Amino acid sequence: DIQMTQSPASLSASLGETISIECRASEDIYSNLAWYQQKSGKSPQLLIYAANRLQDGVPSRFSGSGSGTQYSLKISGMQPEDEGDYFCLQGSKFPLTFGSGTKLEIK
Amino acid sequence: EVQLVESGGGLVQPGASLKLSCVASGFTFSDYWMSWVRQTPGKTMEWIGDIKYDGSYTNYAPSLKNRFTISRDNAKSTLYLQMSNVRSEDTATYYCTRTMMVTCDYWGQGVMVTVSS
Numbered sequence: 001d002i003q004m005t006q007s008p009a010s011l012s013a014s015l016g017e018t019i020s021i022e023c024r025a026s027e028d029i030y031s032n033l034a035w036y037q038q039k040s041g042k043s044p045q046l047l048i049y050a051a052n053r054l055q056d057g058v059p060s061r062f063s064g065s066g067s068g069t070q071y072s073l074k075i076s077g078m079q080p081e082d083e084g085d086y087f088c089l090q091g092s093k094f095p096l097t098f099g100s101g102t103k104l105e106i107k
Numbered sequence: 108e109v110q111l112v113e114s115g116g117g118l119v120q121p122g123a124s125l126k127l128s129c130v131a132s133g134f135t136f137s138d139y140w141m142s143w144v145r146q147t148p149g150k151t152m153e154w155i156g157d158i159k160y161d162g163s164y165t166n167y168a169p170s171l172k173n174r175f176t177i178s179r180d181n182a183k184s185t186l187y188l189q190m191s192n193v194r195s196e197d198t199a200t201y202y203c204t205r206t207m208m209v210t211c212d213y214w215g216q217g218v219m220v221t222v223s224s
Contacts, residue, residue, distance in 0.1 A: 001169075034210040043202060043214040050208060087152060091209030095168040096142075098152035 002026050002090050006099030012107040013078040021086055021102045025069040029092035035064055035073045039084040047086075048073060080106060109133040111203045111215035118221045119193055129186040129203030129215055136184040137161070140206035143177060143188045145199040146217070153199075155188065157206055193222045 003026040013019045023033065031051035036044040046055045048064035051071055061076045075082055083106055088099040115127040131141075142157040156167035158177045165177050176189040186203050198221050204211035 032209050043216050044211075045214075046210070046212050049210050049212070055212070085150065089152075089154075089210060094166050095156075096154040096209075098154070101150055101152070 001095055002029060002093055002097050004088055004090055004097050004099040006088055006102060008102060009100065010103040010105070012105045013075075014107045015078055015080065017078045017107075018074065018076045019078060019104070020075075021073045021088075021104075023066075023071045023073075023088035023090075023099045025071075025090055025092075027093075028068050029090045031067055032090060032092035033064070033066070033071045034089045034091065035062075036087055036089065037082075037084050038087070044087070075104075078106070109205065109213045111205065111213060113201060113203050113215045113218035116201065116218035116220045118223060120224050121194060121222055122192055124189070124191045125193060125220065127188040127190070127201055127203075127218060127220070129188075131184045131186065131203075131205070134205070136179075137181040141177075141179060141186045142204045142206045142211055143175075143186075144202045144204055144211060144214075145197075146202065147199045155201075158186070190220070193220075195222050198222045 005024045007022050033051045035048040038044040047058050047062050052064045063074045085101050087101040110132045113129045119125050143155040145153050156177050158165045162179045174191050178187045200217040202217045203215040205213040
């Protein structure tokens, strides 16, 4: 199975701050990577797919980048509604595998 | 609006069987692969498997393949997950998801399964 190593496990950011979350794959996943946001008690919402494509309706302050084994999610200007858990998902090879998640809080 | 509504969860004893359902609406169900994903109480996400749009092919996580079966009824726009010989480690929230470009683009609200005697 492809292992997805996500960091950091938790992050505290001030309003307006720009933050990044990383996912590293154990092998090349050819940009088959998605990012999700999960708010407390809710189901995950897709933010980014194919490494850098913004899902419809997602604010443009969210962006994804990366290639090969290294990927990142950036939030440009933290907003209160961005608090929650974030995780990555690789879709390059079965079984699909997830990162361990990042808890993002407002400082 | 895409909606996925799971049902069938609850408290189940170890070794028992359970069948989860997911009713889809807001899109043409028979056009999409569908998947099941679970999230443990500790928030670990695990992909269970998926099923082709016509039900003719499935993929499973190797660790679950022998106990879990995914099926669908396109006439009813319904996805199923049959779980057998459940164990305490199967305790989780189970999500039905629509699959698009090898990712899960829409998720249901989830259904909790607790395995305990």
